[in-house]
Amino acid sequence: MFDSRHIQTFAEVVRTGSYAATARDLGYTQPAISQQMKALERAAGTPLFVRAGRGLRLTDAGRLLARHATGILSSIETAHGQLKAITRLESGRVRVCAFPAANATLLPATVARLAASHPGIRVELLEEEPPDSLRALREGRCDLALAHSLGDDEEGVIQVPLLDDPLLALFPAGHALAGSGRVGLEELAAERWIAGCRRCRGHFLAACARAGFAPDIAFTTDDTLAVQVLVAAGAGIALVPGTALPLLRHTEVVARPLTPALGRRVSAFVLAGHETAPVTALLLRTLSEAAKDLEPAAV
Template structure:
């Protein structure tokens, strides 16, 4: 394999016209330059320079290598510039995975803020629902995922950045016997028919089930819906009550009321998951800051 550094020394000799001039330009001794050219000639098995008067000129092989050295030098300079742009967050690509209810509230404003700060960074957004988006980060297929994640789960090589705690609220049909109370005990809902609104395999359902178990009962799901808007419609129709994350209740059905619950209050923690090795990227750090800003917004 040709030595790229020696090719650049040869190019310096050819463009300077002599070994002495090239040595002065490179900051080497003439002997060191001659040794580099001689070593390159041994590699290629051909003479690369010939004397002309007090200077030198390239042979056909020397001209060929000099031309390629110029191309290599240009490519290296372009690579260095591209790396500097990537290192400083001016370019690059971020792959983001998220679950549906985080999209409008967290991801959309965060990506808008990122694009203002890093307009040259491409963003690949993908909804992962009902699957857990965390494995996408662990396997290197995504740079960041917005996830629902209990605080005590092992983190492996992935850092979890807390964004917000999203408390669950009771959703009742208007006129329900419990609607007059401002705050409900979770046990108040024990004997009610329930409208399911979570994916069976997802972490959110388990949060609800664990809270109910702590209160001494298991909810009686009479209707299953894997969509919050549809579930609110079932509640409004009087088919049951629901327990839904507060983040999804900004838009609520006009025929339902929302009440706090306690003892216990189910809460889902929402986190940004990133690989530890990706954190030095300025654009990724900017996205994390933007997600925190979105989470802190009213």
């Protein structure tokens, strides 16, 4: 394995034609230059120079290495510059895996902040519900996952809480409870429901059980627009997260808070040790800032 410092010195010896001139230009002693070239020859496994009168002549191996030396040093310099750019947050890429409501609300606010403060940072989005988002994180398909209500701590994963996301009851505008201030979940025992995917409804089912009933789930969809249309049509009612409020555009649906309040914790997750990487740390800070602005609207 070549030492880049030795390659740099070698290139200078090739340019000057002598150890003495190289030592003078680089500020070393001549024996130090000689020792570096001997170390480089040991790494190469063959002589690189032969004496030619008072100067030096490259061997065939030396000429081969000389042809590559400029490219090697240029690549090192380019890599160093790119690393400095990443460290200074002038460039970089971060991959985020998030659930649909976050991709439609929290992530756009975060990306807008990053674009204003660090335009060289590129954010790539992947959509998965938990626990698939955590699986994507562990498999290296993303650098950061946004998820909710995961329960126990994940081994080897750092969790950064961002916001508490209340769940709201969604009614058709003409429903008897649409004008209520707050609605008790037990009041909804006789309703038909539109629920999310089977893997994502555990929190909902547990809350209904505590309220003393098993919900009549008539439709299953994770599509926010489909939920609104179904509710407006009177096909059932639904629970929606507060973060989805900006997505409720249908004029014939009404969202009401529950009592006692139900909600979920939205957090960012990164692999342990990765939270200090410059781009990841920047994204975590920006997510926290965006979440503070979003949370009041979600309550």
